[in-house]
Amino acid sequence: MVDNNTQFFKTQPEKTISVEGILEQVYLALKEKGYNPVNQIVGYIMSGDPTYITSHNNARSLIMKAERDELVEEVVRYFIEGKGL
Template identity: 45%
Template sequence: MISNHTMMLNEALEDKLNQNETVELILVDVFEALKTKGYNPINQVVGYLISGDPAYISSYQGARNKIQQIERDEILEVLLEKFVETRK
């Protein structure tokens, strides 16, 4: 049966979408900063994700500070979700 009530997006889902957008924006900024400085962004971010050592990320344009604002597991989760989405 169709309801006449307005449906609302679950707040937890909305928070998750906002978190994913934040992670994506930060990663784009970090990748651009690394690329501009002549680094291979994929190698550098993988090094950071595996080791947890922020020295893998250049401080250029605040990239190191930006990536440290989010947990590494959150980054991995967003990357994996994006990978799975592209496989559909």
Template identity: 50%
Template sequence: MSSMDNTMKYTVPKESNEPEVRQTLIEVYNALQDKGYNPITQIVGYLLSGDPAFIPRHNNARSLISKIERDRLLEELVKVYLAQQRSE
């Protein structure tokens, strides 16, 4: 049996709390919007690549987002999205 047949369990380290992650994403979103970028595509680019160049230094956005692990950001985005879908 190959490892592709087994389900792996992933656990995200709980280094930062939800309000901090949400506030960081909001601040980064606003900084991207201020600079005229499409915030969604820029954040996706950052999450997929890990390259901080997708996030501007404007309003300290690059520094803020770099303090939070990408897997933690993804976890929060998925959690909020799915909670919203369940409430509709």
């Protein structure tokens, strides 16, 4: 006898993370591995080369979820708001 029942699978939606959260997690992963996080993140933003970011704690995959211009936007926003402008 042939079983023609369709099987349904529920998948968990991927958790969304803010650009701020991405930068924070990537920063911590780079620092943990002994890199200079600022230099590495700037290198990635300027070149688009993901090898500037360690794969430790999934940081490389994480940073690639945000567009580079979004990363720059977040950094500029953080700076300006910190200055109270």
